[in-house]
Amino acid sequence: MNPKTSVLIIYTGGTIGMVENPETGVLEPFNFDHLLDNVPELRRLGFSISTMQFDPPVDSSEMTPDLWCRLVHIIADNYDLFDGFVVLHGTDTMAYTASALSFMLENLDKPVILTGSQLPIGMLRTDGKENLITAIEIAAAKENGVPVVPEVCIFFQNHLMRGNRTSKISAENFNAFRSVNYPALARAGVHIQYNANLIYRPQLRRPLKAHYLMDTNVVVLKLFPGITPQTVESILHIPGLKGVVLETYGTGNAPTSSWFVDMLREAVERDIVIVNVTQCSGGSVQMQRYDTGYKLAEAGVVSGCDCTTESAIAKLMFLFGHGLTPKEVKEHMACSLIGEMTLPEEY
Numbered sequence: 555m556n557p558k559t560s561v562l563i564i565y566t567g568g569t570i571g572m573v574e575n576p577e578t579g580v581l582e583p584f585n586f587d588h589l590l591d592n593v594p595e596l597r598r599l600g601f602s603i604s605t606m607q608f609d610p611p612v613d614s615s616e617m618t619p620d621l622w623c624r625l626v627h628i629i630a631d632n633y634d635l636f637d638g639f640v641v642l643h644g645t646d647t648m649a650y651t652a653s654a655l656s657f658m659l660e661n662l663d664k665p666v667i668l669t670g671s672q673l674p675i676g677m678l679r680t681d682g683k684e685n686l687i688t689a690i691e692i693a694a695a696k697e698n699g700v701p702v703v704p705e706v707c708i709f710f711q712n713h714l715m716r717g718n719r720t721s722k723i724s725a726e727n728f729n730a731f732r733s734v735n736y737p738a739l740a741r742a743g744v745h746i747q748y749n750a751n752l753i754y755r756p757q758l759r760r761p762l763k764a765h766y767l768m769d770t771n772v773v774v775l776k777l778f779p780g781i782t783p784q785t786v787e788s789i790l791h792i793p794g795l796k797g798v799v800l801e802t803y804g805t806g807n808a809p810t811s812s813w814f815v816d817m818l819r820e821a822v823e824r825d826i827v828i829v830n831v832t833q834c835s836g837g838s839v840q841m842q843r844y845d846t847g848y849k850l851a852e853a854g855v856v857s858g859c860d861c862t863t864e865s866a867i868a869k870l871m872f873l874f875g876h877g878l879t880p881k882e883v884k885e886h887m888a889c890s891l892i893g894e895m896t897l898p899e900e901y
């Protein structure tokens with residue numbers, strides 16, 4: 555007899571893990587040891603489901619690179635014991651965690667599916683049950699004995715998205731996440747329909763290599779009309795700063811004022827890596843398109859192409875964390891490591 559497909563659910567915290575106390579009506583964190591009693595529907599899936607939880611669970615606005623490492627540890631330590639992993643996470647920083655995990659879990663060949671919900675799992679109109687059940691089905695899905703989605707993904711309201719392509723777009727709607735620059739890997743309707751040709755597959759099966767070193771000497775600098783030299787100057791002179799995600803306008807445009815361009819050039823000369831990503835939710839940086847972008851390229855700013863801010867900042871932390879030189883970081887920022895960006899020649 556085939557052993558049952560096994561899935562490990564890791565509850566980190568967030569809205570999904572709340573239930574209403576039947577006596578007081580108050581929302582309380584859920585005890586995941588009793589998951590199967592509280593969500594009896596899971597028994598009907600026929601999988602062997604185990605659970606672990608962060609103690610204490612954290613609201614995802616408290617997420618840190620150290621907690622990403624804790625998650626990586628749990629996945630790495632249990633990697634051979636389970637067919638897939640479901641990470642229950644608050645929605646607020648889920649896209650950052652998914653991006654970070656995609657870099658930290660090198661050679662991943664099993665599904666790691668993050669999900670959460672806008673309403674607690676214990677509430678009548680919850681979106682949590684649907685998200686949880688489908689995330690488990692995806693984490694368990696195999697074809698010819700091989701996992702269907704060997705990637706770090708976010709599943710939310712019927713859409714399975716590549717984790718490092720995703721951003722939170724709504725604090726209200728059930729469809730809280732979007733992957734604008736990369737199509738959904740699967741849609742869950744009556745059936746779960748996978749887009750097999752969009753799913754990342756490792757060329758060679760190699761043992762999982764878990765990474766734990768993240769360097770937080772990075773910053774996001776978002777441009778706005780009226781930004782002052784003092785603001786830019788003080789950010790670019792943060793002691794120890796190594797990398798900047800520069801959120802520019804449109805296709806990667808920024809003011810051409812000499813004070814601004816000179817400050818960026820001078821920072822690049824001090825070996826700070828500056829990556830240009832767009833503030834738009836969709837589309838790509840093309841610094842050769844307008845003079846306003848071209849000036850940045852001339853100053854030594856690297857194009858982040860169509861990377862999300864979440865993914866660009868996690869990638870900088872990961873690359874600097876592994877001791878790469880600024881030159882090597884620049885080279886790696888210009889390549890896609892794990893499907894996080896579309897290179898210009900792929901358009």
Ligand code: ASP
Binds near residue numbers: 567644671672
């Ligand atoms: N503040 C919560 C969190 O991100 C919201 C949620 O779970 O959706 O942890």
